[in-house]
Amino acid sequence: MASLPSLSDVLSELTEAELQDYAQAAQSAVSEIATSADLQQMRVNLTGKKSALTQWSKQMGKLDAEAKKTMGGWLHQLRTQITDSLNAQQQVLEQAALTAKLNAERLDISLPARGQQKGQLHPVTMTAQRMQQFFMQAGFNVATGPEVESDYYNFEALNIPSHHPARAMHDTFYFDAHYLLRTHTSPVQIRTMESGEPPIRIICPGRVYRCDSDQTHSPMFHQLEGLMVTERTTFAELKGLINEFLAAFFGKPLTVRFRPSFFPFTEPSAEVDILADNGKWLEVMGCGMVHPKVLTNCGIDAEKYTGFAFGMGIERFAMLYYGIDDLRLFFQNDVRFLRQFG
Numbered sequence: 115m116a117s118l119p120s121l122s123d124v125l126s127e128l129t130e131a132e133l134q135d136y137a138q139a140a141q142s143a144v145s146e147i148a149t150s151a152d153l154q155q156m157r158v159n160l161t162g163k164k165s166a167l168t169q170w171s172k173q174m175g176k177l178d179a180e181a182k183k184t185m186g187g188w189l190h191q192l193r194t195q196i197t198d199s200l201n202a203q204q205q206v207l208e209q210a211a212l213t214a215k216l217n218a219e220r221l222d223i224s225l226p227a228r229g230q231q232k233g234q235l236h237p238v239t240m241t242a243q244r245m246q247q248f249f250m251q252a253g254f255n256v257a258t259g260p261e262v263e264s265d266y267y268n269f270e271a272l273n274i275p276s277h278h279p280a281r282a283m284h285d286t287f288y289f290d291a292h293y294l295l296r297t298h299t300s301p302v303q304i305r306t307m308e309s310g311e312p313p314i315r316i317i318c319p320g321r322v323y324r325c326d327s328d329q330t331h332s333p334m335f336h337q338l339e340g341l342m343v344t345e346r347t348t349f350a351e352l353k354g355l356i357n358e359f360l361a362a363f364f365g366k367p368l369t370v371r372f373r374p375s376f377f378p379f380t381e382p383s384a385e386v387d388i389l390a391d392n393g394k395w396l397e398v399m400g401c402g403m404v405h406p407k408v409l410t411n412c413g414i415d416a417e418k419y420t421g422f423a424f425g426m427g428i429e430r431f432a433m434l435y436y437g438i439d440d441l442r443l444f445f446q447n448d449v450r451f452l453r454q455f456g
Contacts, residue, residue, distance in 0.1 A: 141199040234456035241432040249317045257316040259302035267301035272379040295323035303341040307412035314343040336428035343421030352422040381405045399426035
């Protein structure tokens with residue numbers, strides 16, 4: 115390390131040249147320092163309370179005005195040079211330390227990375243998307259509505275009177291006498307007909323709730339319903355649409371039958387069955403022509419317009435498509451089960 119020149123302790127005896135030599139020697143000594151600790155010690159030696167620079171500054175009060183002006187300028191310049199040199203060397207050392215740290219922490223990109231498990235859609239979600247895709251391509255729009263419904267929208271507007279079995283406590287989750295968890299997505303159809311004008315073509319996917327739980331039933335499940343209202347909607351169109359949907363969903367033509375049935379909100383009504391590979395009929399959905407009273411309840415002229423509606427359980431179709439025999443598997447969040455459908 116460069117040594118500092120030995121100068122007089124008396125300020126008045128110093129020359130500008132001597133102070134410049136002192137500054138250059140100090141800068142040279144600072145530039146050779148390799149550690150932060152040594153740099154801090156050098157800062158104390160050069161600018162601390164016991165440093166020559168501080169001792170000289172204390173003698174300024176003993177000088178006359180002219181000498182104060184001259185020596186003050188020299189000392190200020192000396193302090194500035196030394197301080198700048200110390201700060202510059204501190205930045206050099208900090209940058210060197212950062213570079214060393216980064217080099218030590220450098221990633222070896224040739225090493226194999228940790229594998230990331232890819233997420234995937236739930237089989238119920240995939241089934242719902244397949245179903246929606248068909249109907250959207252057929253010109254239907256997706257409509258949604260609240261899951262907490264009023265008695266009017268869930269029952270009354272759908273021509274389900276107060277004495278109908280569907281209103282029994284064992285079928286419906288009631289909050290009070292007026293509000294409940296919807297038992298189907300049909301209320302969305304009512305809201306759409308109330309707020310819009312025919313022609314109407316919508317599907318209503320969503321969660322529904324019923325007081326039931328066993329191998330083929332769940333208190334919460336998913337339903338997809340559809341509605342079409344025009345001036346000349348016919349049952350033949352309904353049959354054609356359902357036949358096309360079933361063939362598209364299962365990827366092959368199916369033997370389909372429509373059994374007469376009863377729903378308060380459609381007339382005539384039918385249950386739709388498909389012939390399984392084992393020769394047995396499987397019920398897959400319900401459908402029918404919208405009851406004129408339902409149209410009237412929604413402010414639609416039942417003399418001018420007709421419509422059809424259909425509804426199906428999304429889990430039911432997922433079970434048939436994937437060969438699952440227990441509905442509860444969909445809701446147990448067992449990764450071993452869910453990974454089979456990625």
